[in-house]
Amino acid sequence: MASDPKADLHRYLKVIRESFLWKLDGLSEYDVRRPLTPTGTNLLGLAKHLAGVEAGYFGDCLGRPFPEKMPYDLDADPNSDMFATARESREDVLGFYARATAFADTSIEELPLDAPGVVPWWPEERKYVTLHLLLVHVIAEVNRHAGHADILREGLDGAAGLRSGNSNLPEQDWRGYFERVEAEARAAAGMG
Amino acid sequence: MPSETLLGVDEKTLLHRYLNEARDALLWKLDGLSEYDVRRPLTPTGTNLLGLVKHAAGVELNYFGRVFDRPFPDAPLWSTAQAAPASDMFAAPEESRESVVGFYQRVRSFADETIAALPVDAPGVVPWWSPARRAVTLREVLLDVIVELHRHAGHADVVRELVDGAVGMQDGNDNMPEVDRSFWPAHHARLEEIAVAADRALQG
Numbered sequence: 001m002a003s004d005p006k007a008d009l010h011r012y013l014k015v016i017r018e019s020f021l022w023k024l025d026g027l028s029e030y031d032v033r034r035p036l037t038p039t040g041t042n043l044l045g046l047a048k049h050l051a052g053v054e055a056g057y058f059g060d061c062l063g064r065p066f067p068e069k070m071p072y073d074l075d076a077d078p079n080s081d082m083f084a085t086a087r088e089s090r091e092d093v094l095g096f097y098a099r100a101t102a103f104a105d106t107s108i109e110e111l112p113l114d115a116p117g118v119v120p121w122w123p124e125e126r127k128y129v130t131l132h133l134l135l136v137h138v139i140a141e142v143n144r145h146a147g148h149a150d151i152l153r154e155g156l157d158g159a160a161g162l163r164s165g166n167s168n169l170p171e172q173d174w175r176g177y178f179e180r181v182e183a184e185a186r187a188a189a190g191m192g
Numbered sequence: 193m194p195s196e197t198l199l200g201v202d203e204k205t206l207l208h209r210y211l212n213e214a215r216d217a218l219l220w221k222l223d224g225l226s227e228y229d230v231r232r233p234l235t236p237t238g239t240n241l242l243g244l245v246k247h248a249a250g251v252e253l254n255y256f257g258r259v260f261d262r263p264f265p266d267a268p269l270w271s272t273a274q275a276a277p278a279s280d281m282f283a284a285p286e287e288s289r290e291s292v293v294g295f296y297q298r299v300r301s302f303a304d305e306t307i308a309a310l311p312v313d314a315p316g317v318v319p320w321w322s323p324a325r326r327a328v329t330l331r332e333v334l335l336d337v338i339v340e341l342h343r344h345a346g347h348a349d350v351v352r353e354l355v356d357g358a359v360g361m362q363d364g365n366d367n368m369p370e371v372d373r374s375f376w377p378a379h380h381a382r383l384e385e386i387a388v389a390a391d392r393a394l395q396g
Binding site (some may be wrong): 005008009011016026028033035038039041042045071085086132133136137140141144145146147148149152155169170172173177181185186187188189 | 200203206207210211212226227228230231232233234235236237238239240243266277278281282283284285331332338339342343344345346347348349350351353354357359361365368369370371375376377379380383384386387388389390391393394
Protein backbone atom coordinates (compact mmCIF):
# COMPACT_ATOMS: atom_id res chain seq x y z
CA MET A 1 0.00 0.00 0.00
CA ALA A 2 1.53 3.29 -1.08
CA SER A 3 1.26 6.19 1.31
CA ASP A 4 1.48 9.88 0.55
CA PRO A 5 4.15 11.53 2.71
CA LYS A 6 2.46 14.91 2.98
CA ALA A 7 -0.96 13.46 3.79
CA ASP A 8 0.58 11.18 6.44
CA LEU A 9 2.46 14.05 8.07
CA HIS A 10 -0.52 16.39 8.04
CA ARG A 11 -2.73 13.70 9.57
CA TYR A 12 -0.26 13.08 12.42
CA LEU A 13 -0.09 16.81 13.08
CA LYS A 14 -3.88 17.13 13.26
CA VAL A 15 -4.19 14.11 15.54
CA ILE A 16 -1.72 15.44 18.09
CA ARG A 17 -3.21 18.95 18.08
CA GLU A 18 -6.58 17.47 19.02
CA SER A 19 -5.10 15.27 21.75
CA PHE A 20 -3.26 18.25 23.15
CA LEU A 21 -6.37 20.48 23.27
CA TRP A 22 -8.33 17.66 24.91
CA LYS A 23 -5.93 17.89 27.87
CA LEU A 24 -7.42 21.32 28.74
CA ASP A 25 -11.04 20.16 28.58
CA GLY A 26 -13.19 20.61 31.64
CA LEU A 27 -10.57 22.21 33.86
CA SER A 28 -11.22 25.26 36.04
CA GLU A 29 -9.65 28.60 35.21
CA TYR A 30 -7.16 28.05 38.04
CA ASP A 31 -6.14 24.54 37.03
CA VAL A 32 -5.63 25.42 33.38
CA ARG A 33 -3.13 28.14 34.38
CA ARG A 34 -1.53 26.68 37.49
CA PRO A 35 2.28 26.32 37.27
CA LEU A 36 3.01 22.69 38.14
CA THR A 37 6.77 22.42 37.77
CA PRO A 38 9.61 24.59 39.15
CA THR A 39 9.93 26.29 35.71
CA GLY A 40 6.21 27.07 35.71
CA THR A 41 4.90 24.61 33.09
CA ASN A 42 1.12 25.01 32.76
CA LEU A 43 -1.52 23.82 30.29
CA LEU A 44 -2.80 27.13 28.91
CA GLY A 45 0.81 28.30 28.52
CA LEU A 46 1.62 25.22 26.46
CA ALA A 47 -1.30 26.11 24.14
CA LYS A 48 0.03 29.65 23.74
CA HIS A 49 3.54 28.34 23.07
CA LEU A 50 2.35 25.80 20.49
CA ALA A 51 0.29 28.45 18.68
CA GLY A 52 3.46 30.52 18.35
CA VAL A 53 5.40 27.45 17.19
CA GLU A 54 2.93 26.76 14.35
CA ALA A 55 2.65 30.42 13.35
CA GLY A 56 6.46 30.67 13.23
CA TYR A 57 7.55 27.45 11.54
CA PHE A 58 4.69 27.41 9.02
CA GLY A 59 4.70 31.20 8.60
CA ASP A 60 7.84 33.32 8.77
CA CYS A 61 10.13 30.34 8.17
CA LEU A 62 8.39 29.67 4.84
CA GLY A 63 8.27 33.35 3.81
CA ARG A 64 4.57 33.60 4.64
CA PRO A 65 4.39 35.73 7.80
CA PHE A 66 1.47 35.08 10.15
CA PRO A 67 -0.68 38.23 9.81
CA GLU A 68 -1.02 38.97 13.54
CA LYS A 69 1.25 40.46 16.16
CA MET A 70 2.35 37.73 18.55
CA PRO A 71 0.70 38.04 21.98
CA TYR A 72 4.11 37.94 23.70
CA ASP A 73 7.55 39.51 23.44
CA LEU A 74 10.41 37.14 24.12
CA ASP A 75 12.96 39.98 24.11
CA ALA A 76 11.14 41.83 26.86
CA ASP A 77 10.13 38.72 28.84
CA PRO A 78 12.00 35.54 27.92
CA ASN A 79 9.30 33.04 28.89
CA SER A 80 6.23 35.11 27.97
CA ASP A 81 4.98 32.60 25.38
CA MET A 82 4.62 29.96 28.10
CA PHE A 83 1.76 31.47 30.13
CA ALA A 84 -1.40 33.50 29.65
CA THR A 85 -1.30 36.91 31.31
CA ALA A 86 -4.04 38.08 33.66
CA ARG A 87 -5.53 40.10 30.78
CA GLU A 88 -5.73 37.10 28.43
CA SER A 89 -8.74 34.82 28.75
CA ARG A 90 -8.68 31.12 27.98
CA GLU A 91 -10.77 31.97 24.88
CA ASP A 92 -8.14 34.49 23.74
CA VAL A 93 -5.40 31.86 23.91
CA LEU A 94 -7.46 29.09 22.32
CA GLY A 95 -8.58 31.51 19.59
CA PHE A 96 -4.94 32.33 18.85
CA TYR A 97 -4.23 28.58 18.72
CA ALA A 98 -7.13 27.98 16.32
CA ARG A 99 -6.05 30.82 13.99
CA ALA A 100 -2.38 29.79 14.06
CA THR A 101 -3.15 26.15 13.24
CA ALA A 102 -5.62 27.11 10.48
CA PHE A 103 -2.94 29.37 9.02
CA ALA A 104 -0.40 26.53 9.27
CA ASP A 105 -2.82 24.19 7.50
CA THR A 106 -3.05 26.63 4.58
CA SER A 107 0.75 26.72 4.24
CA ILE A 108 0.92 22.93 4.38
CA GLU A 109 -1.84 22.54 1.80
CA GLU A 110 -0.55 25.16 -0.61
CA LEU A 111 3.17 24.35 -0.61
CA PRO A 112 4.95 21.25 -1.89
CA LEU A 113 7.03 19.23 0.58
CA ASP A 114 10.23 20.47 -1.01
CA ALA A 115 9.30 24.16 -0.56
CA PRO A 116 12.39 25.85 0.92
CA GLY A 117 12.42 27.57 4.28
CA VAL A 118 14.80 29.16 6.76
CA VAL A 119 14.70 28.91 10.56
CA PRO A 120 16.57 32.05 11.65
CA TRP A 121 17.00 30.85 15.27
CA TRP A 122 18.68 27.55 14.28
CA PRO A 123 22.44 27.16 13.80
CA GLU A 124 23.80 28.05 10.34
CA GLU A 125 24.48 24.44 9.30
CA ARG A 126 20.87 23.40 9.96
CA LYS A 127 18.80 26.51 9.30
CA TYR A 128 18.05 25.95 5.60
CA VAL A 129 15.13 23.54 5.55
CA THR A 130 12.11 22.35 3.60
CA LEU A 131 8.43 22.14 4.49
CA HIS A 132 9.05 18.41 4.83
CA LEU A 133 11.59 18.87 7.61
CA LEU A 134 9.45 21.51 9.33
CA LEU A 135 6.49 19.15 9.40
CA VAL A 136 8.51 16.40 11.07
CA HIS A 137 10.03 18.94 13.47
CA VAL A 138 6.70 20.43 14.54
CA ILE A 139 5.06 17.00 14.89
CA ALA A 140 7.88 15.95 17.21
CA GLU A 141 7.69 19.20 19.19
CA VAL A 142 3.91 19.13 19.64
CA ASN A 143 4.09 15.50 20.76
CA ARG A 144 6.76 16.30 23.32
CA HIS A 145 4.67 19.15 24.74
CA ALA A 146 1.58 16.91 24.69
CA GLY A 147 3.64 14.57 26.87
CA HIS A 148 4.16 17.47 29.29
CA ALA A 149 0.41 18.12 29.21
CA ASP A 150 -0.30 14.43 29.96
CA ILE A 151 1.66 14.51 33.21
CA LEU A 152 0.34 17.94 34.26
CA ARG A 153 -3.27 16.89 33.67
CA GLU A 154 -2.86 13.62 35.47
CA GLY A 155 -1.38 15.47 38.43
CA LEU A 156 -4.31 17.91 38.49
CA ASP A 157 -7.27 15.56 38.43
CA GLY A 158 -6.02 12.07 37.59
CA ALA A 159 -7.28 12.19 33.98
CA ALA A 160 -4.91 10.25 31.70
CA GLY A 161 -4.94 8.93 28.16
CA LEU A 162 -3.70 9.11 24.60
CA ARG A 163 -6.65 10.90 23.03
CA SER A 164 -10.37 11.47 23.39
CA GLY A 165 -12.13 8.12 22.98
CA ASN A 166 -8.93 6.03 23.21
CA SER A 167 -7.08 6.12 26.51
CA ASN A 168 -4.67 3.40 25.30
CA LEU A 169 -4.29 2.44 28.97
CA PRO A 170 -5.09 -1.03 30.28
CA GLU A 171 -8.04 -1.47 32.66
CA GLN A 172 -6.57 -2.29 36.01
CA ASP A 173 -6.32 -1.34 39.66
CA TRP A 174 -4.01 1.67 39.19
CA ARG A 175 -3.80 2.39 42.92
CA GLY A 176 -2.49 -1.12 43.54
CA TYR A 177 -0.17 -0.84 40.54
CA PHE A 178 1.24 2.47 41.79
CA GLU A 179 1.94 0.95 45.21
CA ARG A 180 3.70 -2.00 43.62
CA VAL A 181 5.92 0.24 41.45
CA GLU A 182 6.77 2.36 44.51
CA ALA A 183 7.57 -0.76 46.59
CA GLU A 184 9.75 -2.22 43.84
CA ALA A 185 11.61 1.09 43.41
CA ARG A 186 12.39 1.06 47.13
CA ALA A 187 13.46 -2.59 47.02
CA ALA A 188 15.75 -1.97 44.02
CA ALA A 189 17.34 0.97 45.86
CA GLY A 190 17.85 -1.13 49.00
CA MET A 191 15.48 1.13 50.92
CA GLY A 192 13.52 -1.82 52.31
CA MET B 193 12.20 12.52 -5.85
CA PRO B 194 12.29 12.23 -2.08
CA SER B 195 16.07 12.25 -2.00
CA GLU B 196 16.13 15.74 -3.50
CA THR B 197 13.41 17.25 -1.34
CA LEU B 198 15.42 17.78 1.82
CA LEU B 199 18.50 19.67 0.68
CA GLY B 200 20.63 16.56 0.66
CA VAL B 201 18.79 14.70 3.44
CA ASP B 202 16.56 11.88 2.23
CA GLU B 203 13.23 11.13 3.85
CA LYS B 204 14.41 8.08 5.77
CA THR B 205 17.45 9.91 7.13
CA LEU B 206 15.22 12.76 8.26
CA LEU B 207 12.78 10.48 10.06
CA HIS B 208 15.63 8.47 11.57
CA ARG B 209 17.22 11.66 12.92
CA TYR B 210 14.01 12.64 14.74
CA LEU B 211 13.63 9.10 16.06
CA ASN B 212 17.16 9.31 17.49
CA GLU B 213 16.41 12.65 19.15
CA ALA B 214 13.60 11.11 21.18
CA ARG B 215 15.64 7.99 22.02
CA ASP B 216 18.60 10.08 23.17
CA ALA B 217 16.40 12.39 25.24
CA LEU B 218 14.71 9.47 27.03
CA LEU B 219 18.07 7.96 27.99
CA TRP B 220 19.60 11.31 28.96
CA LYS B 221 16.76 11.97 31.41
CA LEU B 222 18.12 9.11 33.61
CA ASP B 223 21.58 10.67 33.95
CA GLY B 224 22.87 11.21 37.44
CA LEU B 225 19.78 9.98 39.31
CA SER B 226 19.79 7.52 42.19
CA GLU B 227 18.40 4.02 41.80
CA TYR B 228 15.26 5.09 43.65
CA ASP B 229 14.68 8.24 41.60
CA VAL B 230 14.91 6.50 38.20
CA ARG B 231 12.21 4.04 39.32
CA ARG B 232 9.98 6.22 41.50
CA PRO B 233 6.37 6.48 40.25
CA LEU B 234 5.47 10.17 39.94
CA THR B 235 1.87 10.01 38.70
CA PRO B 236 -1.23 8.06 39.83
CA THR B 237 -0.66 5.64 36.92
CA GLY B 238 2.91 5.07 38.05
CA THR B 239 4.91 6.93 35.35
CA ASN B 240 8.64 6.56 36.06
CA LEU B 241 11.82 7.22 34.07
CA LEU B 242 13.32 3.72 33.84
CA GLY B 243 9.89 2.33 32.97
CA LEU B 244 9.63 4.77 30.06
CA VAL B 245 12.93 3.42 28.67
CA LYS B 246 11.75 -0.17 29.08
CA HIS B 247 8.45 0.71 27.38
CA ALA B 248 10.29 2.41 24.48
CA ALA B 249 12.28 -0.81 23.97
CA GLY B 250 9.04 -2.81 23.79
CA VAL B 251 7.51 -0.34 21.34
CA GLU B 252 10.50 -0.43 18.96
CA LEU B 253 10.93 -4.18 19.23
CA ASN B 254 7.36 -4.70 18.04
CA TYR B 255 6.98 -1.90 15.48
CA PHE B 256 10.33 -2.51 13.77
CA GLY B 257 10.08 -6.28 14.25
CA ARG B 258 6.77 -8.10 13.97
CA VAL B 259 5.21 -5.41 11.76
CA PHE B 260 7.76 -6.13 9.01
CA ASP B 261 7.91 -9.85 9.65
CA ARG B 262 11.35 -9.53 11.24
CA PRO B 263 10.59 -10.67 14.81
CA PHE B 264 13.06 -9.67 17.52
CA PRO B 265 14.83 -12.84 18.69
CA ASP B 266 13.82 -14.04 22.20
CA ALA B 267 11.42 -11.16 22.87
CA PRO B 268 10.86 -10.96 26.65
CA LEU B 269 7.41 -11.88 27.96
CA TRP B 270 6.67 -8.29 29.07
CA SER B 271 6.96 -7.14 25.43
CA THR B 272 4.33 -9.59 24.19
CA ALA B 273 0.53 -9.72 24.18
CA GLN B 274 0.74 -12.20 27.11
CA ALA B 275 2.30 -9.59 29.39
CA ALA B 276 0.60 -8.48 32.62
CA PRO B 277 -0.97 -4.99 32.21
CA ALA B 278 1.66 -2.21 32.23
CA SER B 279 4.46 -4.65 33.17
CA ASP B 280 6.53 -2.98 30.45
CA MET B 281 6.24 0.36 32.28
CA PHE B 282 8.48 -0.36 35.27
CA ALA B 283 11.64 -2.33 35.98
CA ALA B 284 11.43 -5.16 38.51
CA PRO B 285 14.00 -5.02 41.37
CA GLU B 286 16.02 -7.83 39.75
CA GLU B 287 16.30 -5.80 36.52
CA SER B 288 19.23 -3.45 36.95
CA ARG B 289 19.29 -0.02 35.34
CA GLU B 290 22.21 -1.28 33.19
CA SER B 291 20.21 -4.26 31.94
CA VAL B 292 17.21 -2.09 30.98
CA VAL B 293 19.39 0.48 29.21
CA GLY B 294 21.50 -2.27 27.59
CA PHE B 295 18.38 -4.03 26.35
CA TYR B 296 17.14 -0.78 24.81
CA GLN B 297 20.51 -0.33 23.06
CA ARG B 298 20.19 -3.82 21.53
CA VAL B 299 16.60 -3.14 20.43
CA ARG B 300 17.72 0.16 18.98
CA SER B 301 20.39 -1.52 16.85
CA PHE B 302 17.86 -4.13 15.77
CA ALA B 303 15.36 -1.41 14.80
CA ASP B 304 18.08 0.49 12.94
CA GLU B 305 18.79 -2.65 10.90
CA THR B 306 15.13 -2.87 9.88
CA ILE B 307 15.08 0.81 8.96
CA ALA B 308 18.30 0.47 6.93
CA ALA B 309 17.17 -2.73 5.18
CA LEU B 310 13.77 -1.58 3.95
CA PRO B 311 12.65 1.18 1.59
CA VAL B 312 10.46 3.86 3.14
CA ASP B 313 7.45 2.52 1.21
CA ALA B 314 7.97 -1.06 2.45
CA PRO B 315 4.62 -2.58 3.48
CA GLY B 316 3.96 -3.88 6.97
CA VAL B 317 1.04 -5.06 9.10
CA VAL B 318 0.33 -3.91 12.67
CA PRO B 319 -1.64 -6.88 14.06
CA TRP B 320 -2.68 -4.98 17.23
CA TRP B 321 -4.34 -2.15 15.25
CA SER B 322 -7.90 -2.24 13.90
CA PRO B 323 -8.25 -4.21 10.63
CA ALA B 324 -9.08 -1.02 8.71
CA ARG B 325 -5.77 0.63 9.67
CA ARG B 326 -3.30 -2.18 10.08
CA ALA B 327 -1.79 -2.17 6.57
CA VAL B 328 1.03 0.37 6.85
CA THR B 329 4.35 1.43 5.33
CA LEU B 330 7.73 1.91 6.98
CA ARG B 331 7.12 5.67 6.58
CA GLU B 332 3.98 5.50 8.73
CA VAL B 333 5.62 3.24 11.30
CA LEU B 334 8.60 5.58 11.59
CA LEU B 335 6.23 8.49 12.12
CA ASP B 336 4.15 6.54 14.59
CA VAL B 337 7.16 5.61 16.69
CA ILE B 338 8.55 9.16 16.44
CA VAL B 339 5.32 10.61 17.84
CA GLU B 340 5.06 7.98 20.56
CA LEU B 341 8.66 8.38 21.74
CA HIS B 342 8.55 12.18 21.65
CA ARG B 343 5.38 12.11 23.73
CA HIS B 344 7.08 9.79 26.23
CA ALA B 345 10.15 12.07 26.21
CA GLY B 346 7.71 14.81 27.25
CA HIS B 347 6.55 12.59 30.13
CA ALA B 348 10.20 12.09 31.08
CA ASP B 349 10.82 15.87 31.00
CA VAL B 350 8.16 16.59 33.61
CA VAL B 351 8.93 13.53 35.73
CA ARG B 352 12.63 14.46 35.80
CA GLU B 353 11.87 18.07 36.67
CA LEU B 354 9.65 16.92 39.53
CA VAL B 355 12.37 14.55 40.78
CA ASP B 356 15.30 16.98 40.93
CA GLY B 357 14.49 20.15 38.96
CA ALA B 358 16.67 19.22 35.94
CA VAL B 359 15.21 20.40 32.61
CA GLY B 360 16.10 20.56 28.93
CA MET B 361 15.43 19.29 25.43
CA GLN B 362 18.65 17.47 24.55
CA ASP B 363 22.03 16.81 26.17
CA GLY B 364 24.03 19.91 25.23
CA ASN B 365 21.03 21.93 23.98
CA ASP B 366 18.58 22.66 26.77
CA ASN B 367 16.53 25.05 24.57
CA MET B 368 15.56 27.07 27.65
CA PRO B 369 15.61 30.88 27.84
CA GLU B 370 18.95 32.29 28.94
CA VAL B 371 18.03 33.52 32.37
CA ASP B 372 19.52 33.50 35.81
CA ARG B 373 18.57 30.57 38.07
CA SER B 374 16.76 33.00 40.33
CA PHE B 375 14.37 33.81 37.45
CA TRP B 376 12.38 30.59 37.88
CA PRO B 377 11.11 30.79 41.47
CA ALA B 378 9.91 34.37 40.80
CA HIS B 379 8.36 33.28 37.49
CA HIS B 380 6.57 30.41 39.21
CA ALA B 381 5.21 32.73 41.92
CA ARG B 382 4.00 35.21 39.28
CA LEU B 383 2.15 32.50 37.35
CA GLU B 384 0.54 31.16 40.51
CA GLU B 385 -0.68 34.68 41.31
CA ILE B 386 -2.15 35.13 37.80
CA ALA B 387 -3.87 31.73 37.99
CA VAL B 388 -5.49 32.56 41.34
CA ALA B 389 -6.60 36.00 40.12
CA ALA B 390 -8.03 34.61 36.86
CA ASP B 391 -10.05 32.07 38.80
CA ARG B 392 -11.42 34.71 41.19
CA ALA B 393 -12.28 37.07 38.33
CA LEU B 394 -14.29 34.36 36.61
CA GLN B 395 -16.19 33.47 39.74
CA GLY B 396 -17.00 37.15 40.26
